Amino acid sequence: MKKRVMFTLCASILFAGCNSGTTVNNNAAPACTIPAFNKQTAEQMLTNWGNGLQLYNVNTISDVYLGAGYFTMTYYTPDAILQPTVSPVQREGTQEIYNYFTHFLVTNPIMSIPSPESNVAMDLGCGYGGYVGYYDFLQYAGTDKQKTTNARFTFMYKYMETSFTSSFIVESGSQAGQTISQTNQPGWYIYQQQSSALPIE
Template identity: 30%
Template sequence: MNTTALRLAAATLAALALAGAAACSDPSDEDLDLPTNDDIAALFTEWNDALATGNPETVAALYAPDAVLIPTVSNVVRTDHAGIVDYFTGFLPSRPSAVIEQSTINVLDADNAIDTGTYRFTLHQAQGPETVDARFTFVYQRRDDQWLIVNHHSSEMPEP
């Protein structure tokens, strides 16, 4: 198994472990400062607004240094800051914007949350606007009081 596949598997297992730990935690141990679903939903809005800047560094700054990005319109898994910047350098010229169609937010604990669902991208191509329907998973982690994306998987819907 190559290094990228191992990192992806590790990130996925970590997200699943966090979900399992949250499900088994004692409610008396829960932090009173849990983020709300609206707090987590706002992280998507921040990401979408960053896309609108057209600046790959602005978007990449929302990802943790060790984040994993499995992007919608690339076959290459990105596992570091430079790779994430590279992806958005190629993606942002189409002036993408996304609208969430369906979302399920799971707040795991005070510092971890997952937002999973579907969204519709509008891409502005030379021949006119194009829409792409995709599934997404954002795994967020609060680090040093800042919410960062630690895992982002987006894939085009397989059925029309």
Template identity: 30%
Template sequence: MRSKAMTLTGICTAAAGLAVMSACSAGNAQPAQPQQAAPSQQVIAGLFDDWNAALATGDADKVADLYAPDAVLLPTVSNKVRTDRAAIVDYFRHFLANKPVGKIEQEVVGVLDADTAVNTGVYRFDLTQNGSPQQVQARYTFVYELRGGKWLIVNHHSSTMPEKKQG
């Protein structure tokens, strides 16, 4: 079995070499770049922790830094669709006044390819509104793209749960 694996490895290496030579001989001065490996589900799940930590700073600009310039935000506590940085910052200025702390209760992470992933599920926010602690449970979807070596949110949808939680 080892010799078959070695032979397949040799064939694959040779084929890759031919592809590079073919690309170069076709007038393309740059050899083909190796494809980047897809991120793990843990890496994508960890992006929520980064977002939650940005919320904890109370700085709307720090939160907005995690969104792509062309991101779309469908926020939990606003009817307005946010489609640019200024609108996203505006939303978080108001939302951060409630001192939100998010906790994921259920998540499903999907890695679509090396530069695209989705984290969707249910999260809960502990908030302080008018001096009183409150909890809001919501469904969420974060769509991420790797841009310039950094994972950015390109789409974020959050909506309160339609049914009251059974106790």
């Protein structure tokens, strides 16, 4: 049975040591040289991710099996974990997250933020941050299948200090079976994401 990984907000505890001023030997901890994670950073990361849904969807890149892969490699770490909004399946790593977005991007999702002031950014220590709040998705806009999903999210971000390469195997389409890779520059990337539809009152 596939290993299950519990998603938790207790990351703040796990990374608390990054904020402490001393090491286990009571020596001064080295200063963190990574940019601090704040509300401005969190908002920009979410905006970029939402814009990416448009940049890589089927209206822009006709082959969703390529668009979904480039979207995943651009915004997620290679070992990221995704618990999608309405899917019961947890996705782990680039290939599985890519598979999810081959289904999601065909709905032409358009993200909006209903109340940005209510979303909360968290600095979880040197190189880690979190963002919790609400977003909406308009799907199949302009068709008889048009719908809006109201959801809540938790994004956990990790600052990658060096460039890194992600890759995926194309599952279908004109390049099925090929491995495609992309090298990303240092910066903030999603390493955990949990999303769920809001309950109907």
